[in-house]
Amino acid sequence: MSNTSKKQQRVSAEAQRAAVVARRSSARRQREERRQRRIVITAGVSVGLALLALIGGLLYDQVWLPSRPVAQVASTSLNRGQYAQERRLQLARELYGTLDLIGRFGSQFGAQFAQRIPQLNAEAAAPAIRAAPVDDATVGEWSDRQVITQAAVQQGLQVSDAEVAQALVSALNESFPPLPTAPVSGTASITPTAAVTTTGDVTATAALTPTIAPTATQQPTPGVDQAPGQVDAALTRLYEAYNAQLLDTTPNLSREDFGSALNEQFRQQVLTEKIQAGLVPEEGFTLSTDPESLTVSHILVKVELAEDASEADRTAAFAARKASAEAILAEVQGGADFATVAGDRSDDLTSRENGGQLAPFDQEGKTQDGAQIDPAFVQAALALTEEGQIADQVVQTPFGWHVIKLDSRIVPTKEQQLQQARSDAFDQWIAQKRTEIGVNRFPPQTPTATAAPTAPADAVPLPTAPLGGVPTVVSDTTTLEPPVAETPTAETPTVEATTATTATSVPARTVTATP
Structure with a gap:
């Protein structure tokens, strides 16, 4: 009995050990299975998210973004x-x-x-x-x-x-x-260059040289x-x-x-x-005689003024020089060459080197370089209608007295005026139609903010362009326009001997008071 009991105990212990090993092995398998499931789930989620992101990106780039409105005109x-x-x-x-x-x-x-x-x-x-x-x-x-x-x-x-x-x-x-095409001729001229001569051996040297010259022709409409x-x-x-x-x-x-x-x-x-x-129909279109460009020559009789000259002194100074200007006017009206007289006697040290000729300007007095011709000078030039015509009277500006001759007066052609009128009318027409039909942007455009104009500067004496080396002092004061970029400061012009750089031009946006 004792042996049997011991044997049963050993079998029971081995069975218990086997059961423990089995349980441990099962637990390890379960843990491994759970770990693998987590890996599979994590990988699946990652792949799913990647696919979702890819599909989302494709949908955004290929479907959503292309469908976004940019603009709309009516429907x-x-x-x-x-x-x-x-x-x-x-x-x-x-x-x-x-x-x-x-x-x-x-x-x-x-x-x-x-x-x-x-x-x-x-x-x-x-x-x-x-x-x-x-x-x-x-x-x-x-x-x-x-x-x-x-x-x-x-x-x-x-x-x-x-x-x-x-x-x-x-x-x-x-x-x-x-490319130009060469005209094909049915016959080609054959020009022999030498006669056939027989001197013992027969040598034929005749050369046949037909030539076809291509001609370029302008392509018609x-x-x-x-x-x-x-x-x-x-x-x-x-x-x-x-x-x-x-x-x-x-x-x-x-x-x-x-x-x-x-x-x-x-x-x-x-x-x-x-x-x-x-x-703008062509029928009934009225042509304008207003010039788009004027080129004039002038002879300046400069009026010198002290910086603190009174109005009475100013009037007297201009009166004293007027006779000299009128004498020059009579001389050129009498047949004297205008360019020669300007070169010898004009006080405009710059233009007299060119026979008194100034840079072209439009009917508003603006030159191509942005300068502004004195209004009195422009008015006198506009009154001249024929090239070579000399103004009947001398013209007074803050610089002095001017004798003026018209060199050229360019008036736009009928075609140019008609095209400009049509272009202007079309600009107004399309602006009106944009409002009537309705033009929208998406997203709506935000207008660019612009700075509010500053208050006008105090009235200050305006210096004019130097002529003959001494700036002419303007007695009147004129309120400056609101500054565009810089605010001008009031300065007293310095009287010094320099060479003139402009005839009757002053900087753009400057108003010159005419005495």
């Missing part, structure tokens, strides 16, 4: 996806304009325009357009095109495809002309019926010029892009011309 809207294509076409139009400038200016100035070609080409890449902010100019062009098109429909104006093709081909033929058939060739020449400027760079625009872009551009151009013609 026609432009979303971000459509804007990308509109931007491509706008860049194609800019490239055409740059290539046109290169062709017009040639190698002398074309190089500086050629630098823009690779830049515009890079901007036309799809990733670059998506990454760049919305271009306001492109949206503005699209909005105006919609306004013009919708308003034209309301007015019953239409443009045919043939009219668009005619305008497009005419412009491209001028910028990128087709294609008719409405012929133009559509020439569009493809014209666009091909443009695209070849585009590729030639890129050298080894891959073009980001296709020939079809240029075709679509220029079709829109010239359709709008033809439609605009029809609207302008309706706004």
Whole structure:
């Protein structure tokens, strides 16, 4: 019994140990299974989140962002996806304009325009357009095109495809002309250069030299019926010029892009011309005789004044010098050469080197360099209508007395005046139509804040441009206009001997009081 009992105890102990080992092994398996499940769940969640982010990014880039509105004209809207294509076409139009400038200016100035070609080409890449902010100019062009098109429909104006093709081909033929063709002649002249002579051996030396000389002819404006058939060739020449400027760079625009872009551009151009013609008809258009530019020569008899001269002294000084000016006037009216007299006797030390001739100015008295001619001088010059005409009276300005001769008076031609009038009328028309039809931007544009104008400065004596080395003191005081960038300070002009730099011009935005 004792042996059996001991044996049973050993078996029981072994069974218990086996059970413990089994339980431990089961616990380890369960822990490992839980760890693996956590790994799988974590990996699954990570992959799921990554896929979700990828799908979200694709949805944002391909669905949500392209659907965002950019602008709206009446019921026609432009979303971000459509804007990308509109931007491509706008860049194609800019490239055409740059290539046109290169062709017009040639190698002398074309190089500086050629630098823009690779830049515009890079901007036309799809990733670059998506990454760049919305271009306001492109949206503005699209909005105006919609306004013009919708308003034209309301007015019953239409443009045919043939009219668009005619305008497009005419412009491209001028910028990128087709190669001249050589006229084919049915007969060629044969000119023998030597006679056949026999001296022992027979040697024939007659040479046949037919010559056909190609002649370049100017391309006429294609008719409405012929133009559509020439569009493809014209666009091909443009695209070849585009590729030639890129050298080894891959073009980001296709020939079809240029075709679509220029079709829109010239359709709008033809439609605009029809609207302008309706706004300002040629029949009944009144021509103006006002000049856009005047060039005059003058002889200055300067009046010297002390800085503290009284009004009585001023009047006396001008009166004392008037006789000298009138004597010079009588001399040039009597036939003396104006340029010679100006060179010998004018007190304007600058203009007399050029026979008294001044820089051109417009009918408001503004010169190209931004100076302002004295109003009394401008009024006298405007009264002259024929080149070479001399003013009947001497003209008084703060500088002294002037004898004035008209050198040239440029009046715009009828075509120029008509085009300007139509352009001005169209600007007013489209501004009105924008309001009537309704143009909206998304998000709404915030107007740029402008600084409020400052209070006018106190009235101060205005120094004038020096003539003959001594500035003329203006007795009157004139209130300055509100300053644009800098606030002028009141200064007393210093009297010193310097060489004149301007004849009767004073800085722009300066008002000179006429005595």
